Amino acid sequence: MSLLVVGTVAFDAIETPFGKTDKIVGGAASYITLAASYFYNKINLVSVIGDDFPEEFLNTLKKQGANLDGLQIKKGQKSFFWAGKYHNDLNSRDTLDTQLNVLADFDPIVPENAKSPEFLMLGNLVPAVQQKVISQLTKRPKLIVLDTMNFWMDIAMDDLKKTLTMVDVLTINDSEARQLSGEYSLVKAAQKILQMGPKVLVIKKGEHGALLFNNEEVFFAPALPLEEVFDPTGAGDSFAGGFIGYLAKTQDISFENMKRAIIFGSAMASFTVERFGTERLIGLTQEKIDDRVQEFVELVQFQLD
């Protein structure tokens, strides 16, 4: 019984219309692990950092229940660094700097005690590296969720398509769904993507919510209209973390339960965007999360008669 999380643990420097940061902790796996840890705490993390990474954040991950045996710390090397600036609408951004550093030759090694996870969350990474993780497992997980992005569609589509045949759930945003399928209609895009491997597709639409598709059904979860969206960085990763954390907790991978998992994922994302980086995901309580989920219920609830 465990959840294996793979992805980057890294530094970001972020500029939004509301402020800017120096180097702060980021990375897909950081957000995923934190968000998932509020639901489930047998988490193994596989990632790579340099020796420049703050011990304090690693201790936070451990306190939240994450086992870091699979986190490689490269002596004398630097952690992955990304700098970006969001446009006024927060829906698009420019990359100002990318320093791969330790990520350039990342060779993921899954520790022995983490090789038979029930749940595997592959955060955004080189598709070939994501495959390498799957190939080290001694047992097929109950559920594999893959997150990816347009960058890999541009430069590694063949690898990505192969990875897609190995997973159960794919999470991407709306423009990525259009790019991957070549279809503008999200319904048609979903139909095509569900023939590429995944049995379930989640299309993330940022402030416009998320769509969940399988071959028969579709479910829509709204995003909360927030008074302050401060920094969208990590929203999609937090969403994925809440989604898989809730599924791991409940051990139920039915479509009905995935609807609930999407609501919990959306709740975690709604916290993340309220502050820079991972700040808001640290020190949350079950009560705060339940209150937030209740806001989603009230937002969409109506009786026809």
Added chain:
Amino acid sequence: MSLLVVGTVAFDAIETPFGKTDKIVGGAASYITLAASYFYNKINLVSVIGDDFPEEFLNTLKKQGANLDGLQIKKGQKSFFWAGKYHNDLNSRDTLDTQLNVLADFDPIVPENAKSPEFLMLGNLVPAVQQKVISQLTKRPKLIVLDTMNFWMDIAMDDLKKTLTMVDVLTINDSEARQLSGEYSLVKAAQKILQMGPKVLVIKKGEHGALLFNNEEVFFAPALPLEEVFDPTGAGDSFAGGFIGYLAKTQDISFENMKRAIIFGSAMASFTVERFGTERLIGLTQEKIDDRVQEFVELVQFQLD
């Protein structure tokens, strides 16, 4: 007991990524009247056309229950004409041609028997003309709903702000809400706009659904993810027509009932976008509408436990 609808009855020529039309029937009041007529049939229409307008469409409106005594037909003049081309994402469009024709000096005259409506739907028009309609009424309606657009914010903001003080519900899209309020956050935008006059604000987000705000509550209605969005023209007007038609039918203007009205409005809009112009709004049945509403219920329905 009646619903007064004011707005354009006009010609459009439309180009979308999926096809193009010659001159076809359009205009805000055409869509509003058709959509509302499936819920309520004591409708009085106030508008203006030239003598170039097809008798057949006027007969359709009459058959749907609309009284056309307030529809001025200007001999020897031409109806309002708009030509536009949608971009690939269907969310933005270029105006190719606008011929005001009869609209240039439109002086709305509300017939005696229509001067005390219970419900008034002011479709998108010159704000000063919308005011002229209100000033002719002998009794304050139970509910006045106003639709407007960015064009009037650009050239007639003072008139628009005055009109806003006279209405109960405002329907605009998300970028218009931002323009009117000067706030990017839709929550903050709503707070500001609700101080300008309307007690209720509907923010239409096209394919991303709609938000309903009053001073205490917020409700989100999704848009159906449609396989084919063919032509977005008239979607907002059909939404408004379904919304006010449902309210007029149920005679209930509580926030709870407005939630239902928004679902019915969204259903009517989802039909409109499936074909060019008003085509899809003609010949609908109660059963088809109920089935469509049921799709909305299923799309957002989830149980937390």
